[in-house]
Amino acid sequence: MKKLSHLDAAGRARMVDVGEKAPSRRRAVASAWVPLAAETVSLLESGSLAKGDALAVARVAGIQGAKQTSSLVPLCHPLSLDHVAVEIELRSEPPGARILVQAATRGPTGVEMEALTGASVAALALIDMVKSVERGATVESVRLELKEGGRSGRWIRDGFEDPFPSPAGGPEESA
Amino acid sequence: MKKLSHLDAAGRARMVDVGEKAPSRRRAVASAWVPLAAETVSLLESGSLAKGDALAVARVAGIQGAKQTSSLVPLCHPLSLDHVAVEIELRSEPPGARILVQAATRGPTGVEMEALTGASVAALALIDMVKSVERGATVESVRLELKEGGRSGRWIRDGFEDPFPSPAGGPEESA
Amino acid sequence: MKKLSHLDAAGRARMVDVGEKAPSRRRAVASAWVPLAAETVSLLESGSLAKGDALAVARVAGIQGAKQTSSLVPLCHPLSLDHVAVEIELRSEPPGARILVQAATRGPTGVEMEALTGASVAALALIDMVKSVERGATVESVRLELKEGGRSGRWIRDGFEDPFPSPAGGPEESA
Amino acid sequence: MKKLSHLDAAGRARMVDVGEKAPSRRRAVASAWVPLAAETVSLLESGSLAKGDALAVARVAGIQGAKQTSSLVPLCHPLSLDHVAVEIELRSEPPGARILVQAATRGPTGVEMEALTGASVAALALIDMVKSVERGATVESVRLELKEGGRSGRWIRDGFEDPFPSPAGGPEESA
Amino acid sequence: MKKLSHLDAAGRARMVDVGEKAPSRRRAVASAWVPLAAETVSLLESGSLAKGDALAVARVAGIQGAKQTSSLVPLCHPLSLDHVAVEIELRSEPPGARILVQAATRGPTGVEMEALTGASVAALALIDMVKSVERGATVESVRLELKEGGRSGRWIRDGFEDPFPSPAGGPEESA
């Protein structure tokens, strides 16, 4: 029977003990979709030309947010991160911004929550940027797309195409 | 012509100057929807009985996350909060968890981002809680539902029913 | 019948809404007692002579800790602080360090938790400082000594003598 | 002659250099005792039944506090944590709450301060929870109970019974 | 005779009590100068064209850094900020980057340290950005340029020309 690993037998929250888990290369990618009015996408695009900071702010927020994961998500382990990258693609059909965040570590536990937190915070920064012109903007589908490393191995969401360059040596790991 | 208030004429990011805005009572409510397998909803429900901490962890994360808004969203103003509340309703039809976050202040700028950040972080904590049983769990529709106070007055999303008790004196305010 | 103000009728944690509370001058003093071996007290004393930083580190930690209260104690409100002071008195009979922390604000809610958090963190920094020579050092009696301001007015622990200079105008306040 | 390891020969504070210390499994347990009125214990107990969050808030605060140790205690090293657990036992004879916090790492330095900080912050969150019904509530005896790992080996406070399951392989370590 | 306001009569650090100071509009501008090789300036300029984030990262870092002032500078008061702006000008004669940071509040104490911290952190982010091509890059002359508001009134560094638009109503204030 399934159970929630973050609760002990008495239902009390605890941080899972990862002391027995071998360090290994781990990687995760998460995404978020922010549907927007076509006019807002145009504003973001022009705000990204020349010296425009529109998307840069969201990228920096996503990177910084991923680093804050263990102080935001109570049962996450603090861990070293080898890499965080945030990609934001403005789309016109349908209009919106597609956010992808990749996180990587060589620690004893996965970085799914780091990628998801990075995607959420980048999306929040984007909403903050456009809220003066589109108050009802929403964040849709914050979700894990890919997970590599650790005992449970690779998992990829159906239909996801991984745009990040594969790390040298590939996803194989020791655990 | 519309423009992004967070960028100056040259497209550079800046924090909007709210020095001329009058302090007033402001309130915002945001929501998030985390669709889940019916079995996961059952686990969360049983993890919430007796001493179960499942939803309490997400509630605390949402409250703490709302307080961290200005360190997560780069162009948000640091401000005092009079109130943050997080409500999580487990639903069976369709199965999932509905998160509502209310934030309130008496400052010179609104608390929409605080409510949205609280909803996002509560949702992330919930995803973290269930990811061992439902890896593909997603966060859908993080969005503002209601905004009161300040010069622009009241805004409510079509169809939203406000479950929070109205503050004494109601939402009317001075700005 | 008494109830816990931080839980709603259904037992769910929430930050109390202070939106109706009038801002007023508020002050709180908390203390902690760290019993130590007489030899350790001597080391701290000599580590405080000349350029010794022993107690300065604990004072700074207490001040910084008080400022972090709302990010440490989940249901505390973030608020502006007008003042934080940490006093540490080394005593020989019985040997130990007496820590006093005063916090003050002009906000809508009290600063008891800020004073208590400051005292706790100063005590932790002191324990950290002496743990190489006295591993079993403990923190005793972290407690509120005095509270002024707000609707509930002044409260002072039996026998406590307030060493802090009274603020100009005294403790009377508007709420 | 004994000296404070956190001060250099001139009495200046510094972080001890652990660059020569071998990483090894390390564990620490700390406790705190919060004496309470019997009536307050009853309130906490009922606030912990059903969906009550009373103790869950303190558990989450303790876990989050332990992770913040190096930003609170100035001379502590930032390190990865493999595990943090907080147990809170409500007692009636005498009435009060007994808090136990365990922290574990595989780093080059011990986690005593992490366990002590977790216990302190959990106690502060508990005090905050009950302060509306018992203003004079205090924290007593924040103290280390057990320490394992590293060159100095195992230390246990007289009379302490370790309730935490021994990690696989036991407390022996390489340093 | 002059004395350091942050030390009490016994030389102990304390946060100055600003409880008697009237809130008023306050503003401060600080600058930093990062001399660079002409080639590095060219790289930054091209990294700022199109979607280049080079300077945007430093601007965001400066804004976020200013908000963190009270957690970085031990005796600073936590306060609300109405405004933070970071301007970075790339210069060729002599080559380098000129950073200007403006901070504003309506609180009881000035924002000089917020402006200085913002300038320092923006400069650090810039150094981080160029260190792969110019390891020896330095930060020169982090300094206050202008201060307005509060009892001590306006102060401007000799020769400084204030590029920021004057807030409506100008620098006059009540204190």
Added chain:
Amino acid sequence: MKKLSHLDAAGRARMVDVGEKAPSRRRAVASAWVPLAAETVSLLESGSLAKGDALAVARVAGIQGAKQTSSLVPLCHPLSLDHVAVEIELRSEPPGARILVQAATRGPTGVEMEALTGASVAALALIDMVKSVERGATVESVRLELKEGGRSGRWIRDGFEDPFPSPAGGPEESA
């Protein structure tokens, strides 16, 4: 042709992937120079005698600041630190304070930014300490002095004399 390693081919900010870099002992030293009036130096000196905390506050701020590097400098990696030390020398000819910060790690990337951030924050704390007597005090020449470890090996600024004791085994490393 040179390029900025923190920007990808399209000019977007990203955290460099250090997943392929071998962990090794790394060390960096940075300095800052705070020129001061001779009278201010005297005040700091007397504020450092007896129980004076003047320089202790700046030392603690520098240590704490170095630990916050990855949350301040957006593209820095969060990493464990083995050691941070801050030395502040008051000088009379010319008058001022010379700050040296050493940071060390056994991680996959260097600690130059940690040393530079520590030096900047210590300098800011010093400016804050003296600003009531010398408003125009500036920070000059925040700069890296020495870097050891990692693939690029040892780098030392012309004329710098390293005052820190060499770690056992010296600077040789594996990468």
